Amino acid sequence: MTERRTSLLAAAALLAMTACWGSTFFLIKDLLERVPTVDFLAVRFLIAGAAMLLVAPRAIARLSPETRRRAVLLGSLYGVAQILQTAGLAHTPASVSGFITGLYVVATPLIAAAVLRTRITALTWAAVALATAGLGVLTLDGFSIGYGEAITLVAAILYACHIVGLGAWSTPADALGMSILQVLVIATICLVGALVSGEAGIVLPERGGDWVSVVYMALVAGAAAMLAQTWAQAHLPPTRSAIIMSMEPVFAAFFAVLLGGESVTSRMVGGGLMVLTAMVLVELLPRRKVEAEVTHLVV
Secondary structure (H helix, E strand, O other): OOHHHHHHHHHHHHHHHHHHHHOOHHHHHHHOOOOOHHHHHHHHHHHHHHHHHHHOOOOOOOOOHHHHHHHHHHHHHHHHHHHHHHHHHOOOOHHHHHHHHOOHHHHHHHHHHHHOOOOEOHHHHHHHHHHHHHHHHHHOOOOOOOHHHHHHHHHHHHHHHHHHHHHHHOOHHHHHHHHHHHHHHHHHHHHHHHHHHOOOOOOOOOOHHHHHHHHHHHHHHHHHHHHHHHHHOOOOOHHHHHHHHOOHHHHHHHHHHHOOOOOOOHHHHHHHHHHHHHHHHHHHOOHHHHEOOOOOOOO
């Protein structure tokens, strides 16, 4: 397979993963009315980790010690970000949470430029600006900074660090093992958080429909999505990945209309088209013009 075709396949995998994430917004918002944040996350990622271990029990053992350390660090970043984002969603309107989380599209090139010494072209910055503006049009209806917004912004920065780290460290050969180890680390962090914050142990979902949602978010939007992201970012630069992933709120709005009963608005259409245009812009450019190739992390 040629490099260009592999790159396009990686972009498609990342877009599919982003669609899965977008489909979970209204599910999570509903579920958090009955299950505490960290309890939900602990159950979700424990199921995901157990399923991945059953499928590939020796994948972690094949990783080098250095790759394991990197996967643990990346999983820690993602796990803390998940807790902060989901906790923020309980204190922030879903639209504002989606916008602030999407600011990783801005933070990613800044971190990549500072840490990886990646050169970001003017056209790529234009795509970043267009995606950010589109997120604002799509999601914002008034904005104020409070506790929920602040911790969600920290989560967005941690997600950006995770994206940059994956872009620098993941390889196709290590993608499966790194994905499993990251999910297990995320599950451990969330489990500890649930045990520390809960007074009566972990609260489990009681409704059958809630369990269906949790299992879907564990296996599809959790395990499969992490594997897709880790593999895809072995072939894509961090900023390009972040712009593709900025489609998450667009998919969130799409599924909210399709399955959540929300109405289509001009802002949804306009903001979604802006984000989509930004993604198409970076995908149509020759890869060398999007950003310089990164082969190692400069510490």
